[in-house]
Amino acid sequence: DGGITQSPKYLFRKEGQNVTLSCEQNLNHDAMYWYRQDPGQGLRLIYYSQIVNDFQKGDIAEGYSVSREKKESFPLTVTSAQKNPTAFYLCASSIDQGWTEAFFGQGTRLTVV
Amino acid sequence: AQSVTQLDSHVSVSEGTPVLLRCNYSSSYSPSLFWYVQHPNKGLQLLLKYTSAATLVKGINGFEAEFKKSETSFHLTKPSAHMSDAAEYFCVVRLSNQGGKLIFGQGTELSVKP
Numbered sequence: 001d002g003g004i005t006q007s008p009k010y011l012f013r014k015e016g017q018n019v020t021l022s023c024e025q026n027l028n029h030d031a032m033y034w035y036r037q038d039p040g041q042g043l044r045l046i047y048y049s050q051i052v053n054d055f056q057k058g059d060i061a062e063g064y065s066v067s068r069e070k071k072e073s074f075p076l077t078v079t080s081a082q083k084n085p086t087a088f089y090l091c092a093s094s095i096d097q098g099w100t101e102a103f104f105g106q107g108t109r110l111t112v113v
Numbered sequence: 114a115q116s117v118t119q120l121d122s123h124v125s126v127s128e129g130t131p132v133l134l135r136c137n138y139s140s141s142y143s144p145s146l147f148w149y150v151q152h153p154n155k156g157l158q159l160l161l162k163y164t165s166a167a168t169l170v171k172g173i174n175g176f177e178a179e180f181k182k183s184e185t186s187f188h189l190t191k192p193s194a195h196m197s198d199a200a201e202y203f204c205v206v207r208l209s210n211q212g213g214k215l216i217f218g219q220g221t222e223l224s225v226k227p
Binding site for chain 2: 031035041042043044050099101102104109
């Protein structure tokens with residue numbers, strides 16, 4: 001079945017450590033996105049990529065980094081510079097950057113302990 | 114600036130009664146609009162989408178939405194609520210002129226009482 005896979009589902013990190021969240025899609029989509037979700041704040045865009053080897057900052061990119069070395073993969077690293085990393089992270093992809101819908105993974109809940 | 118406003122943060126209905134979740138948008142360009150549903154600790158599932166074809170859009174699970182350009186609205190409705198409809202709903206605008214960025218409303222939590 002085609003879709004977007006995020007792993008792990010739950011992740012715990014100690015303060016001061018970097019952690020990488022995985023996002024893989026087998027939909028052959030060009031565009032991929034990372035969102036952060038906090039209670040009462042909707043979803044906020046962290047980074048997005050329209051094509052391999054290219055990505056742009058979203059609205060809340062500070063403390064995060066990404067790479068897009070392969071079309072199907074768009075990992076997100078939460079660095080120690082991110083002041084409040086505990087949140088629910090959602091990855092999405094779409095066939096292009098136009099009018100089509102985006103498809104979402106099941107999310108990764110990151111907790112800093 | 115483009116934005117999406119969901120007018121109610123929480124809506125509570127009784128099972129079998131109609132559902133109305135309100136959404137207004139602001140966009141300089143002809144938008145594509147979506148409604149997504151999210152159950153607790155899950156990803157987002159597409160309910161329906163508007164992409165400049167028919168203004169009345171039918172989606173899954175009996176939901177539909179009407180695009181009204183004059184009112185810049187895209188309200189979500191369902192004639193009869195079911196217990197399984199209890200979830201959070203997001204109205205979303207897609208900006209094709211900005212790399213396909215999705216702008217989310219703040220979400221509306223729908224509760225369904227037996």
